[in-house]
Amino acid sequence: MAEKFSFQLMATDGKARRGVIRTPRGEIRTPAFMPVGTAATVKAMMPESVAATGADILLGNTYHLMLRPTAERVDRLGGLHKFMNWSKPILTDSGGFQVMSLSDLRKLTEEGVTFKSHVDGSRHFLSPERSMEIQRLLGSDIVMCFDECPALPADEKRVAQSMRLSMRWAQRSRDAFGDRPGHALFGIMQGGVTPELREESAKALVEIGFDGYAVGGLAVGEGQEAMFGVLDYAPDFLPQDKPRYLMGVGKPDDIVGAVKRGIDMMDCVLPSRSGRTGQAWTRHGMVNIKNARHQDDPRPLDEDCTCPACRNYSRAYLHHVFRAKEMICGMLLTWHNLHYYQELMQGMRDAIEAGRFAAWEAEFHAQRAQGDIAPL
Amino acid sequence: MAEKFSFQLMATDGKARRGVIRTPRGEIRTPAFMPVGTAATVKAMMPESVAATGADILLGNTYHLMLRPTAERVDRLGGLHKFMNWSKPILTDSGGFQVMSLSDLRKLTEEGVTFKSHVDGSRHFLSPERSMEIQRLLGSDIVMCFDECPALPADEKRVAQSMRLSMRWAQRSRDAFGDRPGHALFGIMQGGVTPELREESAKALVEIGFDGYAVGGLAVGEGQEAMFGVLDYAPDFLPQDKPRYLMGVGKPDDIVGAVKRGIDMMDCVLPSRSGRTGQAWTRHGMVNIKNARHQDDPRPLDEDCTCPACRNYSRAYLHHVFRAKEMICGMLLTWHNLHYYQELMQGMRDAIEAGRFAAWEAEFHAQRAQGDIAPL
Numbered sequence: 177m178a179e180k181f182s183f184q185l186m187a188t189d190g191k192a193r194r195g196v197i198r199t200p201r202g203e204i205r206t207p208a209f210m211p212v213g214t215a216a217t218v219k220a221m222m223p224e225s226v227a228a229t230g231a232d233i234l235l236g237n238t239y240h241l242m243l244r245p246t247a248e249r250v251d252r253l254g255g256l257h258k259f260m261n262w263s264k265p266i267l268t269d270s271g272g273f274q275v276m277s278l279s280d281l282r283k284l285t286e287e288g289v290t291f292k293s294h295v296d297g298s299r300h301f302l303s304p305e306r307s308m309e310i311q312r313l314l315g316s317d318i319v320m321c322f323d324e325c326p327a328l329p330a331d332e333k334r335v336a337q338s339m340r341l342s343m344r345w346a347q348r349s350r351d352a353f354g355d356r357p358g359h360a361l362f363g364i365m366q367g368g369v370t371p372e373l374r375e376e377s378a379k380a381l382v383e384i385g386f387d388g389y390a391v392g393g394l395a396v397g398e399g400q401e402a403m404f405g406v407l408d409y410a411p412d413f414l415p416q417d418k419p420r421y422l423m424g425v426g427k428p429d430d431i432v433g434a435v436k437r438g439i440d441m442m443d444c445v446l447p448s449r450s451g452r453t454g455q456a457w458t459r460h461g462m463v464n465i466k467n468a469r470h471q472d473d474p475r476p477l478d479e480d481c482t483c484p485a486c487r488n489y490s491r492a493y494l495h496h497v498f499r500a501k502e503m504i505c506g507m508l509l510t511w512h513n514l515h516y517y518q519e520l521m522q523g524m525r526d527a528i529e530a531g532r533f534a535a536w537e538a539e540f541h542a543q544r545a546q547g548d549i550a551p552l
Numbered sequence: 553m554a555e556k557f558s559f560q561l562m563a564t565d566g567k568a569r570r571g572v573i574r575t576p577r578g579e580i581r582t583p584a585f586m587p588v589g590t591a592a593t594v595k596a597m598m599p600e601s602v603a604a605t606g607a608d609i610l611l612g613n614t615y616h617l618m619l620r621p622t623a624e625r626v627d628r629l630g631g632l633h634k635f636m637n638w639s640k641p642i643l644t645d646s647g648g649f650q651v652m653s654l655s656d657l658r659k660l661t662e663e664g665v666t667f668k669s670h671v672d673g674s675r676h677f678l679s680p681e682r683s684m685e686i687q688r689l690l691g692s693d694i695v696m697c698f699d700e701c702p703a704l705p706a707d708e709k710r711v712a713q714s715m716r717l718s719m720r721w722a723q724r725s726r727d728a729f730g731d732r733p734g735h736a737l738f739g740i741m742q743g744g745v746t747p748e749l750r751e752e753s754a755k756a757l758v759e760i761g762f763d764g765y766a767v768g769g770l771a772v773g774e775g776q777e778a779m780f781g782v783l784d785y786a787p788d789f790l791p792q793d794k795p796r797y798l799m800g801v802g803k804p805d806d807i808v809g810a811v812k813r814g815i816d817m818m819d820c821v822l823p824s825r826s827g828r829t830g831q832a833w834t835r836h837g838m839v840n841i842k843n844a845r846h847q848d849d850p851r852p853l854d855e856d857c858t859c860p861a862c863r864n865y866s867r868a869y870l871h872h873v874f875r876a877k878e879m880i881c882g883m884l885l886t887w888h889n890l891h892y893y894q895e896l897m898q899g900m901r902d903a904i905e906a907g908r909f910a911a912w913e914a915e916f917h918a919q920r921a922q923g924d925i926a927p928l
Contacts, residue, residue: 215876216869222860222883245847245872253850253868261864471621474629484598488637492629493592496621500591503879507598 181317181360181387183419187529191411191438194528197388197419199317200358201257201265204232206419207435207524209517210267210443215240216250216260219448220506221514223262229483229511230518233265233318235443238310239274242300243293247313255315267443268316269423270307270349270364272323284324286341304348316359318388321349323364325393335368335393342366342392343380350384360387362421365414368393369406378413388419391439395424404433411438428457428520432540435524436533447517451510454498456485458516459543463491465509469551470495483515484508557693557736557763559795563905567787567814570904573764573795575693576734577633577641580608582795583811583904585897586643586819587890591616592626592636595824596879596886599638605859605887606894609641609694611819614686615650618676619669623689631691643694643819645799646683646725646740649701660700662717680724692735694764697725699740701769711744711769718742718768719756726760736763738797741790744769745782754789764795767815771800780809787814804833804896808916811900812909823893827886830874832861834892835919839867841885845927846871859891860884 179200187194197204211218211226214237218226226234236256241247253259256266272289275282279291279300288303307322323342326334346363353361363381367373381389391410394403403425411420421441422434431442447457454466458478463470465477473491481487485494485508497505520540527536555576563570573580587594587602590613594602602610612632617623629635632642648665651658655667655676664679683698699718702710722739729737739757743749757765767786770779779801787796797817798810807818823833832839834854839846841853846867853862853870861870861884873881896916903912 215873215878217873217876217878217880220879220883222880244876245868249848249868252848253866259866259869259872261869472625472628490629490635492621492625493635493637496635497591497593500593500620502591502593503596503882504593504598506879507883 180357183388183417185417187531189528189531189533190436192435192524192528192533193438193440194525195419195440197265199265199360201263201317202232204265204441205521205525206440207521207528208232208441209431209521210235210441211448211514211517212237212443212445213260213262213266214445215244216256218510218514220452220503220510221448223260225511226262226514227264229514230522231264231514233267234262236266236268236314236316237274238268238271238307238314239278241268241314242271242302242310243295243298247310251313251315257315265317266315267318268311268314268320270320270322271302271310272307273325273423275302276325286344288322289324304345305352308349308352312356318360318362319353320362320390321346321364321386323366323392325366325396326368327396329398330368332368332370332373335366335370336373339366339368339373339377343377346381347384350386362386362388362390362419364390364392364423365410366393367410369398369402371409374406374410375413378410382415386418388421388441389414390421390423392423394422395426395430400430400433403430404437407434407437407439428517429541429544431517431520432524432537436537447513448510451508451513452506454505454509456494456509457513458548459540460546460548461544463548465491465494465498465505467495473552475549477512478516481512481516481519483512485512556733559764559793561793563907565904565907565909566812568811568900568904568909569814569816570901571795571816573641575641575736577639577693578608580641580817581897581901582816583897583900584608584817585807585893586611586817587824587893588613588819588821589636589638589642590821591620592632594886594890596828596882597824597890599636601887602638602890603640605890606898607640607890609643610638612642612644612690612692613650614644614647614683614690615654617644617690618647618678618686619671619674623686627689627691633691641693642691644687644690644692644696646696646698647678647686648683648699649799651678652701662720664698665700680721681728684725684728688732694736694738695729696738696766697722697740697762699742699768701742701772702744703772705774706744708744708746708749711742711746712749715742715744715749715753719753722757723760726762738762738764738766738795740766740768740799741786742769743786745774745778747785750782750786751789754786758791762794764797764817765790766797766799768799770798771802771806776806776809779806780813783810783813783815804893805917805920807893807896808900808913812913823889824886827884827889828882830881830885832870832885833889834924835916836922836924837920839924841867841870841874841881843871849928851925853888854892857888857892857895859888861888
């Protein structure tokens with residue numbers, strides 16, 4: 177395995193990129209989808225099963241882990257990989273986004289954010305320096321800069337102020353991260369939907385210098401069209417030779433559109449969260465297993481899928497265990513969804529290598545347009 | 553595999569018995585513990601994982617399955633084995649016990665029991681004939697007679713009346729079951745804590761003739777001492793050459809005491825239910841993972857256990873995921889508990905074969921008396 181963190185761009189097709197990130201904990205084939213293991217577990221999954229879906233890397237949430245079980249405790253127990261029994265790479269977010277979306281009584285200053293825990297009301301402080309410390313204690317392989325992200329829509333002045341604060345925090349994150357061979361620090365571009373602000377942000381980050389760059393401030397309620405609008409130009413401000421990460425995305429068609437526009441990495445709770453609420457993502461779109469039309473259906477979710485849910489169980493069974501509120505429903509649907517997402521990424525990686533991404537994308541949309549199989 | 557159902561007694565040690573039940577779906581090593589898959593799933597477990605713990609047979613609940621998804625639907629979908637992805641033997645109970653404990657508005661007559669579903673309030677009828685039909689539709693390998701079981705303590709007159717009703721229902725069950733090669737019908741001995749009634753019941757059942765015999769009416773709140781009191785004599789009323797099944801038992805020391813007294817098969821929700829509430833059974837007794845003393849403990853539940861929970865996770869992790877209400881807590885603890893129960897059965901099978909059951913039992917109690925490992 178690699179001693180150092182590196183990124184190799186292997187092929188491009190239009191703006192779509194096929195590459196590999198090498199880390200001491202293993203390779204990450206890009207474009208990559210990262211399942212989310214918020215509280216040191218990908219919900220409803222054994223880590224061996226997550227690996228079996230083809231995931232090369234997981235995302236962990238700094239905000240949740242700092243509150244429970246705490247970064248210091250995870251460190252004492254040997255780090256997050258050992259704690260949660262996942263030996264491949266882990267990316268941790270900075271905590272910034274979730275402080276804003278989940279905590280109570282936030283107070284934002286130049287120094288950082290003071291907030292109250294949503295778990296027990298205890299008071300905490302996050303800053304670039306503290307976020308770097310927490311992510312180091314967790315043992316994260318890819319560390320994210322601590323940033324601030326306003327919800328969209330927001331007026332341009334607020335977006336510009338916030339972006340410039342995030343750029344100052346990016347420099348402090350870089351300084352606090354220091355030199356940690358084998359570990360990477362990613363900067364996060366902000367700037368909302370304003371090209372000039374995106375460009376200013378990218379330049380500031382590149383000036384500081386990072387191992388990878390995230391396109392931040394998207395997937396916060398702006399809609400797919402606005403997101404793609406930014407992705408049409410924003411990745412071009414970033415270096416070709418570093419990985420590009422779109423945070424918190426998304427639905428399958430969001431992911432395909434992002435890869436098409438030059439994104440290399442994504443994460444989202446959607447496949448696991450959907451699985452726990454009876455929703456299965458297939459090449460034909462989304463299947464709601466709670467729908468009574470499945471109750472006598474002996475067919476699998478997707479005839480062509482090789483995941484355990486599709487190989488071994490009927491829609492009728494999945495419907496039954498959903499109705500009976502049995503845990504195996506969430507276990508099987510989450511496995512299916514994560515398997516489907518990884519298959520989607522593999523399909524795109526193969527297509528980019530073969531220079532047939534456009535044809536692959538057309539087929540992707542055609543299959544979805546067909547819709548789910550007809551009822552019995 | 554065997555074409556027919558058979559039981560072979562391979563060794564005895566005192567009253568403890570080592571044997572094998574052969575069925576067209578595979579062998580069941582006895583003494584056997586049957587995990588409970590109430591609603592066509594052993595809660596929190598994939599069936600492959602249940603098999604990996606060493607379980608040769610599962611129990612399914614007629615009452616739950618007849619209400620949802622219904623026996624007719626399971627039959628249309630190819631039977632319970634295919635439905636729930638379990639190819640080894642399945643034993644189904646008759647529904648009688650759970651009609652009494654779970655349903656509303658029961659009305660008991662000589663003919664059977666009318667009741668309202670606890671799921672949706674719909675009205676249903678169970679009788680020996682209907683129970684046999686449901687268990688046939690489910691595709692059960694070992695079918696239980698439909699019986700009636702009064703809660704203990706109950707006065708002897710009530711127990712005698714109930715037992716005699718159950719014996720008439722046993723005859724009707726036998727008649728309705730008919731001749732089904734490869735499938736077995738077990739009778740259920742009743743009679744409470746009165747030796748004369750137990751003997752009368754056993755004689756009635758043997759007169760009818762069954763493939764196996766359950767000791768019924770125990771594990772209904774009478775306590776271990778009263779249960780062992782009945783087990784000290786009741787199995788002796790049953791034929792040596794047929795398997796003996798103690799329904800709904802129990803804690804590890806209940807199981808050991810039952811095997812010692814000549815029981816071959818048991819089932820209980822305890823290992824799976826305990827797993828979902830943070831309780832782990834080990835050779836040193838029960839560990840409550842929610843206890844704060846585990847929060848920094850890097851040691852596994854049991855150093856000597858080879859289950860995935862003990863091989864790959866610390867008590868600190870299990871405590872964390874319990875506190876965070878993560879599904880993996882129930883998944884791992886259930887796996888551990890079922891693994892421990894099967895290891896317990898294997899230990900007893902080996903000890904009986906080697907003629908050292910008494911020594912094995914002394915060691916079992918000595919390890920439990922030591923208690924859990926000391927806090928860090």
